[in-house]
Amino acid sequence: MPSSLRTLFQLDPEVIFLNHGSFGACPLPVFQVYQDWQRRLERQPVAFLGREISFHLRRARQALGGYLNADPDDLVFIPNATHGVNIIAHSLELKPGDEILTTDHEYGACDYTWEFYCSQAGARYRRQPLPLHPTDEEVLEQLSLGINPATRLIFLSHLTSPTALCLPVEAACRLAQQAGVLVLMDGAHAPGQVDLDLTALGPDFYTGNCHKWMLSPKGAGFLYARRSLQPLVRPLVVSWGYHATSETTTGSSFVDYLEWTGTHDPSAALSVPAAIQFMRDQDWGKVRRTCQQILNQSLPHINQIASLSSVYPDSPDLHQQMAVIHLPASTDLPVLKRRLYDEYRIEIPLIDWNGNKLARISFQGYNTPGDLDALAQALKDLLPTASLITHADSGF
Ligand SMILES: Cc1ncc(COP(=O)(O)O)c(C=O)c1O
Structure with a gap:
């Protein structure tokens, strides 16, 4: 590994930084592209956010789709993986007695999301216990034991936050399909750390971050939804995409609903192609x-x-x-x-x-x-x- 790599990052040289996992770190060449986008926005905010944004975001989605092997219209930029989990929890319209199945290795904030939506609906968040370092068989066995007629969805981290496990997501997708339940993968730590091929994996829903291991600026998350399930997805914030016109539509109502949630700075998402290019170059x-x-x-x-x-x-x-x-x-x-x-x-x-x-x-x-x-x-x-x-x- 070239020692020059360190000089491309902006980290404080006085700190021994062993915590990329919490918030990532963005290298300078990518950060410069991010600032270029911000300057471009501020030069003519109305042209940029009012007329050009869909075009720029589409190009960024195309680059992300190429990186994750997914159709760009099945992907939408969102601020972060927490949003992705919330969007799906909100979309499920849980009923009393429904169950969400997961493990006890999930990220705390996402546990809270499910606890909130389940408690509102009178549903249950079932966390199957696993050892600190389980085998794939143990994970699948616990998930199988947790499935019952009330199970609506399996929620699983691709790489777990507290314990750094790489969970058997392919087998978990197959298990969910066989059981006739939906699956949402939490890939906050996965893209950029493991090879992720969404078409081969075939989840119903997959949310992830570009701002951790893909090295983009903060605020670039994504949500993938299988085409046939996209009509289920309800936005957390309803905005113009709810009635997109022929001039404003991206061609995907899933993307229209979620891409524009009111005025915000899309520069982090727009810098994702630069982050992908940086990884290629290096x-x-x-x-x-x-x-x-x-x-x-x-x-x-x-x-x-x-x-x-x-x-x-x-x-x-x-x-x-x-x-x-x-x-x-x-x-x-x-x-x-x-x-x-x-x-x-x-x-x-x-x-x-x-x-x-x-x-x-x-x-x-x-x-x-x-x-x-x-x-x-x-x-x-x-x-x-x-x-x-x-x-x-x-x-x-
Ligand atoms: C497994 C997992 N899921 C979700 C998240 C939330 O990521 P974000 O804060 O970018 O939404 C994290 C953050 O570390 C995580 O580790």
Whole structure:
């Protein structure tokens, strides 16, 4: 991995940044394109937002569709994956007794979304328990056990937030289809970290972020919906697309409904083609594989230095660019997090997942093996003194 990659990012050189997963980081060449779009907007806001925007967004959707192997008219830009989950939860029009099936590895804010919509409707959000590092068979078995005649939809992260698992999404899609229930994949962490082919995967709905591992500016999420299900999708915010005219329609009522939700800055979405081009120019497939290998090789070393037990069985493919390490049960996470940042300038999320104290490492193209050595040394120094009272943590 070329060391020059670090210089393309705008990150504070004083910080050891091991938390790409929370909000991503946008490289300078992509950020410049983003600012160019913003300047263009401000030069003639009415021409840009009133007349030209659909054309520009269509081109961005085409680039995203090419990257994800999906028809651009089955994709729409939305601010983020949280919106995507909310749009589908809103669209289902749940009834009393309905069930949404998921696992206990989902992202907290999305759990809240489903809890809200289920409680409003008198429906149930069923979270099947899984171990910290389940096999694919265990995941599928738990999902199968959770399916019943009331199940409306399976909600599943492609890559989980608290535990950095890559869940068996292809098999889960097949399971949902066989059971006759819908499936929504939460791909907040997937595109840019794994090869995502939406046509081959064939989910009913898939939401994801470009602003995490695809390196776009913040505020570029997307929602995919299978063509036959698009009439089900209801906008969270109703705006002009509800009655698009022949001049304003994109040709897809799904896109018309969701693309324009009132005045907003679409520059992040418009920069997605530049982010895709950046990844091509930098041979990002190779960067990703190198990151995954470095992380994989470093985990035993970190565990050994800090006297921790390993989460992963001995196999190189069990995580992507995010992995977790298992901290002692007595660790006071807020204290450790504060000291890691204040004393060692290490930015890393510490997570209490079902009583397991975890540190989630993200390893991105700008990181070096030295960043992981610094983490190992800091944990060795701090863990013996960070075992006080325990508290929950937001996870960021
Ligand atoms: C699995 C998962 N889903 C959804 C989200 C929400 O992403 P956003 O805040 O961009 O909507 C996150 C954020 O980290 C996540 O990890």
